[in-house]
Amino acid sequence: MESFPITWVREQFPALRLSVDRVPAIFLDGPGGTQVPEFVIRAVSDYYRTSNSNLGGRFLTSQNTMDIVERARAALAEFLNAKHTEEIVFGQNMTSLTFCLSRVLAKSWAPTAEVIVTSLDHDANISPWRLAAAEKNITVKTWQFRKETCSLDLEDLRMLISNRTALIAVTLASNAVGSLVDIQSLGKLAKQVGAKVFVDAVHFAPHGKIDVQTLGCDFLACSAYKFFGPHIGVFWAHQEWLTQTQNFKVRPASDQPPGKWETGTQSFESIAGTLAALDYLRNLANRTSATTSLDAAMDSVRRYELGLSERFLASLARNRRVKVYGISDPKQVARRTPTFALRVEGVHPDVAAEKLGKRGIFVWSGHFYAVDLIERLGLSDQGGVIRVGFVHYNTVEEVDRILEALKEL
Numbered sequence: 001m002e003s004f005p006i007t008w009v010r011e012q013f014p015a016l017r018l019s020v021d022r023v024p025a026i027f028l029d030g031p032g033g034t035q036v037p038e039f040v041i042r043a044v045s046d047y048y049r050t051s052n053s054n055l056g057g058r059f060l061t062s063q064n065t066m067d068i069v070e071r072a073r074a075a076l077a078e079f080l081n082a083k084h085t086e087e088i089v090f091g092q093n094m095t096s097l098t099f100c101l102s103r104v105l106a107k108s109w110a111p112t113a114e115v116i117v118t119s120l121d122h123d124a125n126i127s128p129w130r131l132a133a134a135e136k137n138i139t140v141k142t143w144q145f146r147k148e149t150c151s152l153d154l155e156d157l158r159m160l161i162s163n164r165t166a167l168i169a170v171t172l173a174s175n176a177v178g179s180l181v182d183i184q185s186l187g188k189l190a191k192q193v194g195a196k197v198f199v200d201a202v203h204f205a206p207h208g209k210i211d212v213q214t215l216g217c218d219f220l221a222c223s224a225y226k227f228f229g230p231h232i233g234v235f236w237a238h239q240e241w242l243t244q245t246q247n248f249k250v251r252p253a254s255d256q257p258p259g260k261w262e263t264g265t266q267s268f269e270s271i272a273g274t275l276a277a278l279d280y281l282r283n284l285a286n287r288t289s290a291t292t293s294l295d296a297a298m299d300s301v302r303r304y305e306l307g308l309s310e311r312f313l314a315s316l317a318r319n320r321r322v323k324v325y326g327i328s329d330p331k332q333v334a335r336r337t338p339t340f341a342l343r344v345e346g347v348h349p350d351v352a353a354e355k356l357g358k359r360g361i362f363v364w365s366g367h368f369y370a371v372d373l374i375e376r377l378g379l380s381d382q383g384g385v386i387r388v389g390f391v392h393y394n395t396v397e398e399v400d401r402i403l404e405a406l407k408e409l
């Protein structure tokens with residue numbers, strides 16, 4: 001394999017040139033939203049210059065808008081390995097799309113139905129289901145993660161699942177501690193009892209390949225601002241389900257997917273930017289292999305990030321004042337994303353984040369909406385954790401700089 005083109009990658013992201021007190025900034029805030037490459041900045045401003053309109057007009061700018069939406073949909077279908085382009089639905093963000101879906105799905109739940117959520121998840125994949133279930137007086141069970149590894153164990157799910165289970169809402173990876181979830185095995189269990197599986201892929205999307213067909217899930221949502229694009233949500237479901245299911249829509253809107261699910265006017269500039277984010281990834285693939293495939297891009301991103309994780313965890317093990325929550329064995333990095341929840345002994349997470357911020361190192365502190373996770377770790381009234389989140393534009397030198405800064409805190 002050719003080595004990862006980190007110099008080229010960093011040149012694409014203008015924000016990475018920022019400095020704080022003349023020290024180059026280090027962006028370790030990716031799990032809260034990544035920076036965008038010049039491809040995206042240009043595509044959004046070009047949209048306003050040449051294509052700004054709405055759908056369905058008989059003139060150039062409207063036709064340009066329709067062309068961009070169609071191409072973005074096709075690119076996202078490739079990104080998620082959807083069978084059909086029409087299976088990709090755009091929306092405001094993952095949270096709003098999930099609230100919409102929870103209301104629609106709840107209509108079909110029998111009074112004896114049960115829903116399973118997890119304590120590993122971001123609240124955007126918990127509250128929509130809890131609220132929908134409450135309206136129907138339906139039981140919600142929580143699949144608890146194991147505290148030692150902050151990971152979900154399928155054995156624990158077996159105790160909760162039954163032929164009453166209508167839905168399992170679960171993340172592909174934790175946005176707080178980085179643990180991955182084995183959706184494929186879970187999907188097989190769910191199928192045996194006829195339960196549907198909703199996957200939150202928001203955190204995982206910038207870190208590796210997503211394949212809805214292999215995952216075997218029924219629904220999946222992600223957000224382009226976590227994978228180098230603008231603030232917009234993306235939802236996937238099987239074409240038959242999107243076609244057959246009745247949703248809340250205005251009368252003149254199309255009754256066919258994806259239009260029937262995309263209520264109101266979409267953020268076309270963000271759709272143009274999302275297409276450009278995927279173009280950027282194609283160019284990245286082309287730098288490491290002879291293809292422009294999104295799979296190849298995400299494979300090379302994953303391999304590069306595994307190296308960053310290994311280095312970070314191996315060095316962190318020598319700092320006794322730092323506690324890592326979740327998978328901390330450098331040999332187990334394949335079971336996680338490069339997102340680390342930490343506490344430094346004697347330093348409140350907000351104070352740690354502020355001190356690091358003054359040194360040009362951007363990390364988030366708190367619970368990141370993973371409220372149940374932070375509570376289960378007993379950290380809710382202690383300010384949660386600091387979150388160090390690497391993505392593929394971070395370097396080995398940046399890993400070393402945060403390690404050094406953590407020592408000095």
Ligand SMILES: Cc1ncc(COP(=O)(O)O)c(C=O)c1O
Nearest residue numbers: 093094095122124175202203223
């Ligand atoms: C894992 C996860 N799920 C859901 C969300 C919510 O996404 P959105 O901001 O698109 O609603 C986030 C945002 O941080 C997240 O990290």
